[in-house]
Amino acid sequence: MxxxxxxxxxxxxxxxxxxxxxxxxxxxxxxxxxxxxxxxxxxxxxxxxxxxxxxxxDLIPVNDFTLYDHVLDMAVQFGVVPARFGHKGGPVPVATYFAMARGIQGATACEMTKWFNTNYHYIVPELNGVTPSLVENRALQAYREAKEKLGIEGKPVVLGLYTFLKLSKGYRADDLDALVEQYLPPFVQLLSELEQAGVEWVQIDEPILAVSLPKSEMKRVAAIYEAVRRAVPDLKIMLQTYFDSVEHYEETVSLPVDGIGLDFVHGYDRNLSHISRFGFPADKKLGAGVxxxxxxxxxxxxxxxxxxxxxxxxxxxxxxxxxxxxxxxxxxxxxxxxxxxxxxxxxxxxxxxxxxxxxxxxxxxxxxxxxxxxxxxxxxxxxxxxxxxxPGRVSAKVREAYAAASGSEPERSKPFAERRYTQQERWKLPLLPTTTIGSFPQTAEVRQARRKWRSAEWNDEQYESFVREQIDLWTKRQEQIGLDVLVHGEFERTDMVEFFGEKLNGFAFTSNGWVQSYGSRCVKPPVIYGDVEHVRPMTVSETVYAQSLTSKPVKGMLTGPITILNWSFVRDDLPREQVAGQIALALREEVELLERSGIGMIQVDEPALREGLPLKDEDGPAYLEWAVRAFKLATSTVGESTQIHTHMCYCEFHDMIDSIRALDADVISLETSRSHGEMIPAIERETYELGIGLGVYDIHSPRVPPVEEMVNIIDSALKVLEPELFWVNPDCGLKTRGVDETVASLTNMVEAARVVRERLAVQ
CATH class of the missing domain: 3.20.20.210 (TIM Barrel)
Known part of the structure; x- marks a missing residue:
């Protein structure tokens, strides 16, 4: 090179x-x-x-491909398989690999969470009780394949050891040095085999170096790379960082590697400032991410x-x-x-x-x-x-509305302590009310109907008739299952962001703009290219129709402004805060339309709120302030008896408690089951006084959880939460699940709530 x-x-x-x-x-x-x-x-x-x-x-990456997830790949290369999957050592079979990612009957899947501040999800390695060894060198296999079959001298991509350990779970912070000692030998062996095979350059990804880390951590990082350098003196290492500027520039560029990759897009100002101020080592290549x-x-x-x-x-x-x-x-x-x-x-x-x-x-x-x-x-x-x-780039009307809204702080008319009693009087829900997050299975029949409509094989009337049939079917199923608060099922929606973007000005939609979210789950993010404006009702017809079929409350379902922002490809000529505010004002019009149409429970989901959090601690407060403001801008004009719900996935509750509370949502639902109840002690440390639902089963796995399992999760939650404020729900929407498993799982969930409810009634 x-x-x-x-x-x-x-x-x-x-x-x-x-x-x-x-x-x-x-x-x-x-x-x-x-x-x-x-x-x-x-x-x-x-x-x-x-x-x-x-x-x-010139430098083509290999080993960036995967069966499911690159972090999971790193774990199985080291033989890191939780005991519940029954692996006895050696290379990890494909069936076990997928079981870790997706779960199997009798063994819950490994936790899944966001890859830094992106919408990609990785599988969290569980290190407890595992002695690592290099059982398979996938990077070497990928290098040989490219060379032998295409004549490409590839650049193997390897997840850095420090990032791998920091993103894993199952150990205490005090154990990290011991883990480094444990994992260094197989990590070095992996690199040594690459060196012996004739690899010239290897890309070692250490994105963790872009987050806010204590400077003392860099001693540990230096120790890792000094050991690597001694073991593979002839292998050229490009230490790659991304998603922001490196936190400790001088220490990072002093590491014994041959190149440093820096992000000059998202970390542009600080990385450039660091180079201007401190220079760049004369013995290293600069990977300029421009x-x-x-x-x-x-x-x-x-x-x-x-x-x-x-x-x-x-x-x-x-x-x-x-x-x-x-x-x-x-x-x-x-x-x-x-x-x-x-x-x-x-x-x-x-x-x-x-x-x-x-x-x-x-x-x-x-x-x-x-x-x-x-x-x-x-x-x-x-x-x-x-x-x-x-012509769609700028709207004077939208700019004026945003400027007007910026002059005051959005607030509900009454505090939650007063609203909760007004809402209970209106809805008369039982203790531990049961509900779902919103979507029901998008079966082959549903997808086929949508294709017929989009291809003009069906007209609007035919498609709307089909959607209403699905709403009829699932309203009856929800009542038979015994859910307390129903949803219409979202059968008319492809994606929770795309659906709304198609009905708002300022959005464009691609035919093939697919990206991976997790596993085989792909999404097609909308493109926000212009000012965002509400044009017509988006959800009222289906929600009002579902409500007409039942005496139980039906939630209106909207995607929140920050999730629409974070799950779209966003214009880069305006501050993201301003785009979020425009989306919020558009959603507020829809919220008010639902309320005027008699819908008194409205869920505005923000599963992506945390993923937009900057990697630098110093940048977090400003983001959270405008993100919370956007949510409140969308939801704060409703009356006190109207109940605002929201939902968040994979949220580090203890990191977000103040912001979650500041949303002032009457009920928030959070993922719990896949993180094995780790959120519960966080809630114990941080009192939460609004309504909350902790997901009692993992919807990303096809397994049907038994009643006893969900009862245990509810019991754990009630150790730290008031029963009067606790809701029972799945982790997330059920769009990707099958009909039979959905009905079985929800039936067990309602039974679990009944068991605990009856026990509480006699205490």
């Missing part, structure tokens, strides 16, 4: 047509066997490598060239590697299939393939001069100018 060069940090796994997702789900359904799966996945891997090779990338790996907008290539040229004041050009800010896992594959999109918008987008082209173009401009790439640079500038001039 002589002279300025190009690199990729990781490629989307799912395939241009989601081939990866389809292969996994076919295997899980028993339609293909393990041999078929391996062959299909190899074909997808090699195709992805060839794309990067043909684009002209192309945004987390958003889909075309880069201003002129500005990117200026940035790289500013770096050359501190780092010679021949020691710069031009690359994305992070793995391209977080963006779709290619814009080539976006035939239906507004041409102006399409020209302003860059997915993974286009981002690779931008990287190669920048390198060529630096090698040969701007004149050599004058036309592509001009095309980039014209595309961005076209976007800025788009």
């Amino acid at each position: 002589n002279g300025i060069s190009s690199s990729s940090l990781g490629y989307p796994r799912i395939g241009a047509d989601r081939e990866w997702k389809k292969a996994l789900e076919s295997f899980w359904a028993g339609k293909t066997n393990e041999t078929d799966l391996a062959a299909q996945l190899e074909q997808i891997r090699l195709k992805h490598l060839k794309v990067q090779q043909e684009k002209g990338i 192309i945004d790996g987390r958003n889909i907008w075309r880069a201003d290539l002129g500005a990117k060239l200026e940035l790289i040229e500013s770096l050359t004041a501190h780092v010679p050009q021949d020691r710069i590697v031009v690359q994305p800010s992070c793995s391209l896992l977080h963006v779709p594959v290619s814009t080539s299939r976006e035939k239906e999109l507004d041409p102006v918008l399409r020209q302003s987008l860059a997915y993974a393939e286009e981002k690779l082209e931008e990287i190669v173009l920048l390198v060529r401009a630096l090698r040969e001069g701007k004149e050599a790439v004058a036309e592509p640079l001009q095309a980039s500038r014209r595309a961005l100018e076209g976007l800025q001039a788009h």
Whole structure:
């Protein structure tokens, strides 16, 4: 790697047509066997490598592909398998691997949580009781495959040991040094085998170095890399950070490695300031992450060239590697299939393939001069100018409404201590009321009906009739199961964000903009390109219809402003706070419409509130302040008898307690079961005086939890919560589950609530 060069940090796994997702789900359904799966996945891997090779990338990553999740891959390479899965040592079978990710009857899945502040979820390794050893070297297998089958001298990607340990669970903070000693030998063995195989460069990902860490932690990091350097003196290591600036720059760039990768998109100001102030080591390559790996907008290539040229004041050009800010896992594959999109918008987008082209173009401009790439640079500038001039970009009405709302603090008319009695008088719910989070199974029949409607095979009337049939069916099922508060089931909705974006101004929708969320679960985020405005009722018809079928309360279901923001590809010309405020004002109109239509329970879900939290402690308070304000802006105008619910997934309760309380929601539901009740002691430490539902079973697993299991979770929660404030619900929506398992699980959940309710009544 002589002279300025190009690199990729990781490629989307799912395939241009989601081939990866389809292969996994076919295997899980028993339609293909393990041999078929391996062959299909190899074909997808090699195709992805060839794309990067043909684009002209110098350093092509290998081992960025996975069966499910790269953190889970690291765990099973070390033989880290919880005892409940019955693994007896040696390489981990595919069945056990998937059982850890998805659960099986008799063994709950490993916990799943957000990968830093992204919408990707990783499987949390459980280290307790496991003696690690290198049972399989997947990085070596990936390197050999690329070299032997495509002639590619790949750059193996390995999750850094420090990040792996910090993201794991099952140990005390005081045990970390002992764990480093335990895990260093297999980690070093993995790298040694790469060195012996002739690997030149390895990418070791340490994104944890971008979070707020005590400086004392860097001694532990240094000890790891000093041990690695002694063991593999000839292996060139690119220590890769991303998602923000490194927390301790001087200590990081002093580590005994051959290159440091820095994020010059999300950590731009601080990383650039660090280099300007402290310089950059003369013996290292700088991985300059200048192309945004987390958003889909075309880069201003002129500005990117200026940035790289500013770096050359501190780092010679021949020691710069031009690359994305992070793995391209977080963006779709290619814009080539976006035939239906507004041409102006399409020209302003860059997915993974286009981002690779931008990287190669920048390198060529630096090698040969701007004149050599004058036309592509001009095309980039014209595309961005076209976007800025788009008629949907700015709405004077929306800007005026946002300015007016910014002048006061949104608040409910009465505090919760008074509202709760008014609401109980209105609803007369039993102790431990049962409900669901919102969605019911999106069966093949539901998906087929939606396809017929979208392809115009069905007209609006036919589709609406089908949706009402589903609402009829599931309203009866909910009443038969015995739920206390019902939902309409969301059969008309594809995705909880896309559905609302389709009905608001300022959003655009792609045909193939899929990204991985967790496992085979892919989402197609909306594109927020203009000012957001409420146009017409979005949820009123279906909710009012469901309410007409039952005497029990039916919740109106909305997605909150921060989740819509965080689960969309967001315009980059306005502060995110302002975009969130625009969304909140649009949602407030819908909330008021529901209330005027007689819907007195309205759930505004914010599962993504925490994932938007900046990685730096110093940046967190400002984000939480405007995020909470956006939620209240959407919900605070309702009357005191109207009950506002919200839901959050994978939320570190103790980190968020003040902000959760500040939302002033009458009821909040939180994930509990998959984290094995770890939230309960957090609640014990932090008194919570509003309504709360702790999920009593994991909806990401196909297993049906027994009544006793859910009773135990309820009992644990009631040790720290008032029964009068406690709700019983699943962890999350049931969209991805099957009908039979959903009915069975909810039946057991209602029975568990009944058992505890009757016990409380006689105490």
